[in-house]
């Protein structure tokens with residue numbers, strides 16, 4: 465058993481949302497760091513300070529396609545009185561051997577190419593005749609089509625200050641600088657920096673592998689035909705998507721029939737690829753609530769014993785999401801959250817408990833573990849009604865500009881369409897049974 469139910473409580477006591485969350489989070493630890501290829505590390509938390517091995521840019525280079533010149537040679541140049549320079553060659557990006565630009569000379573240079581010795585500035589091609597002997601050029605002709613562009617003469621129409629259109633070595637970062645500190649979450653810009661400084665791999669906490677398993681003999685996979693009494697399995701899709709959204713690698717296991725032995729063996733099979741298991745359905749008080757049946761059975765999953773037995777089933781003072789299971793299964797004591805089957809209940813439970821567990825496994829700071837909350841004014845025609853002693857989570861549409869939130873659909877745990885049109889959860893505290901229009905309430909943004 466994972467847990468730490470307060471001493472003064474019996475089996476039938478209601479757990480608060482906060483107690484249950486604290487219990488879940490107390491049982492999950494950040495995953496051990498591993499070395500990953502850059503793209504595989506996207507969204508992960510860096511565990512090492514990364515220092516810059518070589519300055520960026522590594523050399524002075526041109527920010528424009530144009531001509532590398534000596535400033536004295538183009539001083540006072542204008543379209544009427546151009547400076548006429550001898551073109552001594554091309555410097556393309558990637559050029560290793562550079563010509564030296566002497567007095568009265570220019571080298572044709574491309575964006576990103578190293579500034580050749582002797583040159584002090586770059587004049588964009590548009591400020592020259594491009595070597596054509598005509599008016600202002602609009603660009604360069606490809607070298608393959610006009611190799612003569614790398615020789616001959618160029619007329620420069622404007623003066624250039626020293627370092628004009630030159631990106632200096634180290635102007636981005638210097639060798640020895642801290643590129644990224646341990647604890648940084650690697651988004652695309654951070655991955656760009658790591659690549660730019662030549663890192664192929666980085667040490668991060670990996671994405672948790674989350675196995676999502678729905679249960680219920682009534683469930684049919686989308687795309688297949690429904691038969692009498694059956695419905696489509698939406699929870700396993702919703703929760704696998706939510707797990708990915710939280711940062712996990714999600715494995716969706718299609719619906720398992722209501723048979724405790726099948727469920728136990730499916731869970732055992734899945735343990736190999738799970739840092740966290742999530743089930744939906746079968747946690748209530750019905751005769752076919754197999755998750756409860758399978759996982760309440762004796763045995764911790766150690767040795768030859770079946771997986772299961774470490775899961776505690778409890779009731780929470782919340783709506784939706786009252787029945788919940790939490791504990792560990794299998795030889796490695798893999799955490800398992802058993803969520804209720806009603807679609808809205810399972811999704812809300814995921815947001816409140818599974819998402820924080822995933823983000824804790826990822827090693828994210830506490831401030832980024834749960835969804836952000838804001839205060840908003842209720843915009844509705846009638847008051848919200850909420851059961852006493854339950855924290856209620858109603859679906860809403862948040863208007864950031866107006867600072868208001870509007871209910872979407874009712875409180876029914878089966879209202880999937882309303883959930884799909886909502887972007888937030890309106891929170892009605894345990895001691896509040898009615899919220900008047902115009903009153904303020906907490907809103908969790910689903911992002």
Ligand SMILES: Nc1nc2c(c(=O)[nH]1)N[C@H]1C(S)=C(S)[C@@H](COP(=O)(O)OP(=O)(O)OC[C@H]3O[C@@H](n4cnc5c(N)ncnc54)[C@H](O)[C@@H]3O)O[C@H]1N2
Nearest residue numbers: 678680697698699700745746747748753786804805806809
């Ligand atoms: N006598 C009582 N009955 C119920 C209670 C109670 O306290 N006493 N609690 C109710 C509450 S609250 C909830 S929430 C549900 C939880 O039930 P289970 O977790 O056992 O879930 P199921 O019975 O398997 O399913 C409930 C409902 O959701 C549909 N479902 C299940 N899985 C999926 C899925 N993957 N995709 C789409 N829909 C799914 C299922 O068909 C049922 O309609 O119990 C109440 N009952």
Ligand code: MOO
Nearest residue numbers: 784785786809877
């Ligand atoms: O917990 Mo149930 O979620 O109220 O429908």
